[in-house]
Amino acid sequence: MASSANSSVIRRARPPSWAEWLGQYLANGIAELGARVVRAVTELGSFSMFCLRTCRWLVFRLPKWETMMPNFYQIGVMSLPVIALTGTFIGMVMAVQSYTQFRMLNLETRLGAVINMALVRELGPVLAATMLAGRVGSAMAAQLGTMRITEQMDALAVMGTNPIHYLVVPRFWACLVLIPMLTLMADFMGILGGAFYSIYLLGIDFHHYVENSRDFVGLFDLFAGVLKSCFFGAAIALIACHRGFHCQAGAEGVGRAATTAFVASFVTILLLDLILGIILEAINVALWPQAPKLL
Amino acid sequence: MAASAETPLINPSCANTGAQTPENSSRPAADRPLLQIKDLWVVFEDHPVLRKIHFEVPRGQTLAIIGESGCGKTVLLKTLIGLIRPSRGKVYFDGLDLGRLSEKELTQQRRRFGFVFQQAALFDSMTVYQNVAFPLRQHTDKTEEEIRDMVVARLAEVGLSPKILDKYPAELSGGMRKRVGLARALVLEPEVILYDEPTTGLDPIMSDVINALILQTRQRHPVTSIVVTHDMRTAQKTADRVMMLYPLSRLHPNETQILYDGPPDQIEQSPDLRVREFVRGEAEHRLQEIRSGQSEE
Numbered sequence: 001m002a003s004s005a006n007s008s009v010i011r012r013a014r015p016p017s018w019a020e021w022l023g024q025y026l027a028n029g030i031a032e033l034g035a036r037v038v039r040a041v042t043e044l045g046s047f048s049m050f051c052l053r054t055c056r057w058l059v060f061r062l063p064k065w066e067t068m069m070p071n072f073y074q075i076g077v078m079s080l081p082v083i084a085l086t087g088t089f090i091g092m093v094m095a096v097q098s099y100t101q102f103r104m105l106n107l108e109t110r111l112g113a114v115i116n117m118a119l120v121r122e123l124g125p126v127l128a129a130t131m132l133a134g135r136v137g138s139a140m141a142a143q144l145g146t147m148r149i150t151e152q153m154d155a156l157a158v159m160g161t162n163p164i165h166y167l168v169v170p171r172f173w174a175c176l177v178l179i180p181m182l183t184l185m186a187d188f189m190g191i192l193g194g195a196f197y198s199i200y201l202l203g204i205d206f207h208h209y210v211e212n213s214r215d216f217v218g219l220f221d222l223f224a225g226v227l228k229s230c231f232f233g234a235a236i237a238l239i240a241c242h243r244g245f246h247c248q249a250g251a252e253g254v255g256r257a258a259t260t261a262f263v264a265s266f267v268t269i270l271l272l273d274l275i276l277g278i279i280l281e282a283i284n285v286a287l288w289p290q291a292p293k294l295l
Numbered sequence: 296m297a298a299s300a301e302t303p304l305i306n307p308s309c310a311n312t313g314a315q316t317p318e319n320s321s322r323p324a325a326d327r328p329l330l331q332i333k334d335l336w337v338v339f340e341d342h343p344v345l346r347k348i349h350f351e352v353p354r355g356q357t358l359a360i361i362g363e364s365g366c367g368k369t370v371l372l373k374t375l376i377g378l379i380r381p382s383r384g385k386v387y388f389d390g391l392d393l394g395r396l397s398e399k400e401l402t403q404q405r406r407r408f409g410f411v412f413q414q415a416a417l418f419d420s421m422t423v424y425q426n427v428a429f430p431l432r433q434h435t436d437k438t439e440e441e442i443r444d445m446v447v448a449r450l451a452e453v454g455l456s457p458k459i460l461d462k463y464p465a466e467l468s469g470g471m472r473k474r475v476g477l478a479r480a481l482v483l484e485p486e487v488i489l490y491d492e493p494t495t496g497l498d499p500i501m502s503d504v505i506n507a508l509i510l511q512t513r514q515r516h517p518v519t520s521i522v523v524t525h526d527m528r529t530a531q532k533t534a535d536r537v538m539m540l541y542p543l544s545r546l547h548p549n550e551t552q553i554l555y556d557g558p559p560d561q562i563e564q565s566p567d568l569r570v571r572e573f574v575r576g577e578a579e580h581r582l583q584e585i586r587s588g589q590s591e592e
Binding site for chain 2: 053060064066146147150151152154155157158159160161162166
């Protein structure tokens with residue numbers, strides 16, 4: 001009797017049927033998806049609140065000049081060389097890549113229009129914003145993250161200084177005000193680089209190169225690029241500062257804040273570029289339906 | 296006229312906030328405790344850290360909050376200044392409910408506090424001079440000369456020479472950083488100073504220097520102080536009153552989290568064995584818990 005009782009107790013559990021296994025698998029998948037959605041919504045809510053608080057401090061009062069200046073210097077002056085250099089190379093690379101195709105169509109004199117239009121409307125603003133996100137956005141997230149985990153942000157708060165007003169507002173203004181200038185610099189250097197390569201190395205006629213550029217690239221294109229860059233600058237500042245303010249403890253937390261700041265900024269730049277590109281193109285077509293087309 | 300003479304004194308900075316309780320507004324400001332904590336709960340996600348905390352701190356008193364690591368001392372200190380919002384309960388400062396203040400009003404009230412952080416929390420991108428001058432530059436219209444004089448005076452008060460003015464925090468020893476942190480906390484002449492583990496990580500001599508500075512600060516300035524520490528020497532030497540917190544994870548659900556609240560010279564006679572063990576640094580029961588696997592740490 002005892003042995004039969006024991007055998008029933010230690011009887012091995014029945015392996016789950018395929019239906020049970022599939023049900024468990026689906027349930028786990030749904031639970032994981034739900035957790036991800038909750039995390040995403042929480043993150044979005046946290047970011048929205050952060051943006052609202054920043055906006056409130058933006059209109060409340062400006063930080064002192066001596067707080068603003070170092071940020072303007074770091075974000076504007078220190079970014080100039082790298083943006084000028086990359087702008088120049090992008091202009092030259094555009095000439096290299098486009099020349100063969102345009103030559104096959106006997107349209108190589110239109111190279112100036114293509115390079116300059118692409119630079120002014122797309123590459124200049126996106127390039128400047130990407131460089132800013134990489135050079136400044138990551139650094140901002142890491143710096144603010146370090147301040148968060150070493151209680152320097154708490155120290156600001158207990159001394160009666162709002163951390164958003166002191167740390168975020170100057171960075172936001174610096175990005176917003178200086179990115180149009182950095183974009184113009186990227187445009188200018190890209191145009192110079194493209195012209196140098198096309199005219200001096202590929203031998204395209206200077207007169208036609210310039211005339212075609214002037215015919216197809218208008219002030220609206222320049223304005224569209226600069227306007228887009230303002231949105232990019234604001235997004236970079238807000239995303240990087242938010243990542244820094246919500247940095248997790250330790251070296252790994254700071255590293256993750258810097259990385260996610262860049263990745264999130266870059267994705268946002270491209271998303272904004274698409275949305276603003278569609279809107280601005282629609283405005284352009286509505287305002288100037290008879291404008292000359294490249295091809 | 297008689298009515299106006301009996302009108303309760305209300306801090307002008309909080310007259311329009313609507314954050315006062317009827318109970319508080321009926322008491323003259325001088326008699327009112329500077330800090331009142333009522334039924335305070337702090338819960339992080341599902342993890343409670345503080346439960347049903349209730350105490351008052353009169354003006355001019357130095358209160359030491361002691362307890363082992365993880366019992367919620369620092370969380371309590373940060374809740375008192377509004378860095379952590381309570382999950383439940385109220386914190387009144389000078390009759391003002393800090394939980395009902397707007398961000399701007401809370402920022403203004405914090406100027407009445409000084410906070411000495413465990414790791415000093417000096418701004419590492421600024422020199423010692425810029426660190427100590429920071430609150431003056433942010434909140435006063437003093438000239439650079441006046442600021443310099445005040446910074447030098449505050450540093451002298453904590454025993455530091457003007458030679459270190461241009462040094463960065465990374466170039467200072469732990470004790471010097473703590474003293475610079477104290478000088479920065481004192482520079483706006485706050486009404487309340489909160490010390491978070493002021494002697495942790497320091498050698499015994501420097502710990503005693505910091506204890507002496509806490510006492511000296513109290514003698515020179517009319518401040519109310521709260522010292523969070525697990526160093527019994529600091530508590531015995533600097534405080535008028537000692538309060539001991541116990542970790543919730545090892546507390547019975549019906550027990551109060553404050554195991555002792557009284558004068559420092561009577562803490563060793565506490566009827567609670569856990570208090571006496573902490574004061575004497577005896578770990579027998581704790582070790583038994585750890586060995587038997589009952590510890591939740």
